[in-house]
Amino acid sequence: MSGFETPEGIRLQKVLSAAGVASRRVIEQYIVEGRIRVNGETVTELGRRVDPETDLIDVDGTAVQLDVTKRYVMLNKPTGVVSSLRDENGRPDLRVFTDDYEERLYNVGRLDAETSGLLVLTNDGDLAHVLAHPSFGVTKVYIAKVEGEVTAQTISKLTKGIDLDDGPIAADKARLLDTSRGSSLVELTLHSGRNRIVRRMLAAVGHPVTELVRRQFGPLHLGTLPVGKTRELTKIELGALLTLSRRDSGVAEAPGEQQENE
Incomplete structure (x- = not known):
């Protein structure tokens, strides 16, 4: 960023005001109240400059x-x-949504073609890498429609853990939302990044998935956003997402590994 006021940087009040946090006067009050930190240290002087x-x-x-x-x-x-932003097999891809924006946006993690729901698009490569990396373990919440009537015993089995071909797995949370006429709705909360993990877990307990939607990704909730629509994150949502990504931004990259949650 160019246009520093001095070689030492720009006043904190100016930087945060430009970022839309609050007016400079309000930010000065925040500083006095000890509510602002720079690189983890609480700011105490009004003349603090930052890069x-x-x-x-x-x-x-x-x-x-x-x-x-x-x-x-x-x-x-x-x-x-x-x-994907360009599918080699000619299937519909994310360009139908990213082409609406001037910036070149990328998806954070993946959902398979037959899974719907919450996906984040951004041009913030650092955030995308951290949040999508399997080692980071961002919590995701899914609602699955499955074959058969799920019992309380099956829900317990999902949280206690089951063995799959690539090792044991347990849901962080699981609950039965509805069951009737030979099918059930199950909500699963997971932090695993293993490939098609929700479908494989439910198939392993005898209830193949017929429909799957991701309702939550970390602090983000799908809410009432219609299928096939986009919206920009609110400042509160963005703040929560950035806070989450900075918490463990030192995750090492595993070559060739990319998250596909469902």
Whole structure:
């Protein structure tokens, strides 16, 4: 970022005001109240200057994005769309949604073609890498429609753990939402990044998935966003997402490994 006021950087009030946090006067009050940290240290002086390109700032423990060129979008991905920006087999891909934005957006993690629900699109490569990496273990919540009438014993089995071909797995949470006429709705909460893990878990306990939607990704909730629609994240959502990504931004990259949650 160019245009520093001095070689030492830009006043904190100016940087946070430009980022849309609050007015400079309000930010000064935040500083007095000890509500702002720079690189983990509470700011105490009103004349504090920062480098927006390198310093990490949070207000009340929530991270702030200083780079206004970064864009963060929530998509309710329909079934039949692959989580790729160019599918080699000619199937519908994410370009139908990313072409609406000037920035070149990328998907954070993946959902398979027949799974719908919450997918994040962004041009923030650092955030995308951290949140999508299997080692990071972001919590995801899915609702699955399955064959058969699920029992309380089956729900317990999902949380206690089951053995799959690639090792044991247990849901963080599981609950039965509905069961009738030979099918059931099950909500699963997982932090695993293993391939098609929800479908494989439910098949392993005798209830193959017929429909699957991801309702939550970390602090983000799909809410009432219609299928096939996008919206930009709110400042509160973005702050929560950045805070989550900065919590463990030192995750090492595993070559060739990419998350496909469902």
